[in-house]
Amino acid sequence: VAEDVEAAFGDPLTTQLWEAARRGELLLQRCGACGHHQHYPRPMCLSCDSVDLAWVVAGGGGEVYAQSRVHVPVHPTLERPYVIALVTLDEGPRITTNLVGGTVSTGGRVRLQWLARPDGLPPIPVFGPDPA
Ligand SMILES: [Zn+2]
Numbered sequence: 001v002a003e004d005v006e007a008a009f010g011d012p013l014t015t016q017l018w019e020a021a022r023r024g025e026l027l028l029q030r031c032g033a034c035g036h037h038q039h040y041p042r043p044m045c046l047s048c049d050s051v052d053l054a055w056v057v058a059g060g061g062g063e064v065y066a067q068s069r070v071h072v073p074v075h076p077t078l079e080r081p082y083v084i085a086l087v088t089l090d091e092g093p094r095i096t097t098n099l100v101g102g103t104v105s106t107g108g109r110v111r112l113q114w115l116a117r118p119d120g121l122p123p124i125p126v127f128g129p130d131p132a
Helices: 002-009 012-022
Strands: 027-031 053-057 061-070 082-089 094-099 109-115 124-129
Parallel strands (some): 094 124
Antiparallel strands (some): 027 053, 061 082, 082 094
């Protein structure tokens, strides 16, 4: 696992993503040619193949596209049950994440939160019920 983390941090695309996570910002790429947003970062636009990509900070809102409550964790350190979800961000990209802090119906509104991790690792983006 340590090698995987090291490899991920060595990628210039993901380095910026994780640095932003430490500031509490979820970065997306926005295409200057067609306006498409994407996450996670890639070297070119998935919609039009342009390399004219700029970082933008996600607004933090989204909608639950799909979810599954997991009762048999894939790793013993994971507290069960936990909820894996696909969340469609307001900007368009769909992110694989966890739902925390309460039940949200599929199709329901959620808001970005950050889950702290030990050992100096950057926090990871999770989503909870939208208080608004
Ligand atoms: Zn594009």
